[in-house]
Amino acid sequence: MIPPLPPAKMSTQDCETPPTLHDALRLKAHRLGFDLCRVAPAHLPPEIGERLREWVQSGAQGGMDWMADTLERRADPQALWSEARSVILLGVNYGPESDPLEVLVQPKSGAISVYARHRDYHDLIKGRLKELAAFLLKRAGQGEAKVFVDTAPVMEKPLAQLAGLGWQGKHTNLVSRDFGSWLFLGAIFTTLDLTPDAPEKDHCGNCRACLDICPTQAFPEPNRLDARRCISYLTIEHKGPIPHEFRSAIGNRIYGCDDCLAVCPWNKFAQTTREMKLVARADLNSPSLAMLSRLDDAAFRAFFAGSPIKRIGRTRFLRNVLIAIGNSGVPSLGLEVLRHLDDPAPLIRGAAIWALWRLEPVRAQAQAWLALKQEADPDVREEWARVMDGRQSPPTAL
Ligand code: B12
Ligand code: SF4
Numbered sequence: 001m002i003p004p005l006p007p008a009k010m011s012t013q014d015c016e017t018p019p020t021l022h023d024a025l026r027l028k029a030h031r032l033g034f035d036l037c038r039v040a041p042a043h044l045p046p047e048i049g050e051r052l053r054e055w056v057q058s059g060a061q062g063g064m065d066w067m068a069d070t071l072e073r074r075a076d077p078q079a080l081w082s083e084a085r086s087v088i089l090l091g092v093n094y095g096p097e098s099d100p101l102e103v104l105v106q107p108k109s110g111a112i113s114v115y116a117r118h119r120d121y122h123d124l125i126k127g128r129l130k131e132l133a134a135f136l137l138k139r140a141g142q143g144e145a146k147v148f149v150d151t152a153p154v155m156e157k158p159l160a161q162l163a164g165l166g167w168q169g170k171h172t173n174l175v176s177r178d179f180g181s182w183l184f185l186g187a188i189f190t191t192l193d194l195t196p197d198a199p200e201k202d203h204c205g206n207c208r209a210c211l212d213i214c215p216t217q218a219f220p221e222p223n224r225l226d227a228r229r230c231i232s233y234l235t236i237e238h239k240g241p242i243p244h245e246f247r248s249a250i251g252n253r254i255y256g257c258d259d260c261l262a263v264c265p266w267n268k269f270a271q272t273t274r275e276m277k278l279v280a281r282a283d284l285n286s287p288s289l290a291m292l293s294r295l296d297d298a299a300f301r302a303f304f305a306g307s308p309i310k311r312i313g314r315t316r317f318l319r320n321v322l323i324a325i326g327n328s329g330v331p332s333l334g335l336e337v338l339r340h341l342d343d344p345a346p347l348i349r350g351a352a353i354w355a356l357w358r359l360e361p362v363r364a365q366a367q368a369w370l371a372l373k374q375e376a377d378p379d380v381r382e383e384w385a386r387v388m389d390g391r392q393s394p395p396t397a398l
């Protein structure tokens with residue numbers, strides 16, 4: 001068995017002449033831009049898989065069918081790759097420069113979660129993981145490795161806790177003593193038998209700040225998230241109309257949500273990212289809702305080139321922007337809504353109706369009867385029908 005890695009905090013000076021494979025690995029990881037690098041065995045305690053099964057059986061994954069499809073491979077690293085002996089867990093600090101929740105009180109702006117205000121981290125991390133894996137195998141002179149970030153059926157958070165990168169807080173994300181809530185995770189599975197690092201303990205104590213701040217009450221209990229209620233799921237993964245019960249609570253969040261992350265007291269140890277590619281684009285800190293609502297498909301693609309937001313496409317994104325406009329309480333934004341009432345995409349038409357009803361209820365009601373007669377899509381018809389019989393709540397300010 002290969003000896004354990006040195007302490008997680010790395011100094012380039014300490015490691016100029018790495019004496020062991022582990023030192024070399026950690027130093028290389030640091031040079032590649034990873035902030036944490038630790039090792040876990042390639043198996044998880046059975047209760048982790050059990051909880052995942054319960055979660056999927058309860059339907060908490062909503063429309064993320066891939067969570068059910070990949071259940072058994074996700075529950076157990078051995079089921080994913082039976083020859084794997086160790087997993088190297090990597091963390092990249094994406095700590096923001098300023099309070100990400102400031103934008104929530106700017107009704108004319110859209111709130112984009114910190115993780116999407118810069119380059120797509122998948123693209124950034126994957127190449128580096130591959131480079132680190134190649135380095136490891138070359139130094140070891142043996143073995144095989146596979147790299148995973150986010151999209152593969154890997155329980156990254158429980159594995160990261162097992163490796164000691166942090167612990168799964170009550171909001172279910174990994175919290176780090178060094179970087180608070182702001183860590184991206186990646187993993188390298190390898191056939192090499194590396195000595196695991198010590199796991200991290202839970203340091204949440206009696207705190208429940210993340211549970212209490214959640215705008216949509218997405219936590220049925222601590223450590224358990226109902227994705228169907230989570231704004232991150234609703235604005236990114238959910239493909240259809242956003243359920244009415246969550247629309248006003250979404251406020252101006254147009255892509256993801258950071259509330260439960262940002263409120264964590266462990267963020268007092270957070271540090272601004274050292275990775276220039278993860279520094280927020282200035283134009284994504286509080287983009288104008290009016291500007292975003294005017295993006296046609298080509299402009300949307302150009303504006304979000306290299307950003308994870310491009311992945312959800314203009315239709316779903318515009319749905320989110322229109323919900324935020326409906327929540328803005330800014331009457332002048334009604335003009336932006338009107339142009340979308342006859343958009344070819346039913347998802348956009350439906351969200352536009354809701355936004356108009358919120359901003360200009362009299363105008364919406366005046367249009368409803370004729371529009372309903374001409375509308376064929378059942379979801380859009382339902383939006384007009386709600387306007388006609390006044391089934392929507394009155395506008396609320398942010
Ligand atoms: C599916 C998914 C989502 C879904 C579901 C989130 C979720 N919590 O499951 C949605 C779309 C909602 C989502 C949202 C976000 N995500 Co996401 N997501 C994933 C993904 C692909 C899989 C996560 C998963 O396996 N979920 C299944 C559930 C059942 O697993 P679990 O959360 O670990 O649940 C455990 C606990 O609930 C626990 N448990 C249950 N009951 C109890 C009781 C007790 C007492 C205890 C102790 C434990 C416990 O057991 C479960 C199994 O271990 C991972 C990438 C990956 N491959 O891991 C990224 C990932 C988790 N996401 C990430 C991020 C950044 C986010 C967002 C912050 C993005 C944003 N700003 O909008 C939000 C955060 C929302 C939140 N509070 O979780 C990061 C998190 C990094 C970190 N530091 O933890 C990951 C790891 C991606 C990455 N590679 O960096 N995400
Ligand atoms: S990301 Fe937002 S909506 Fe989702 S659980 Fe956290 S606070 Fe709630």
Ligand code: SF4
Nearest residue numbers: 169170204207210264
């Ligand atoms: S906010 Fe409190 S309960 Fe939530 S993860 Fe942080 S320390 Fe734990």
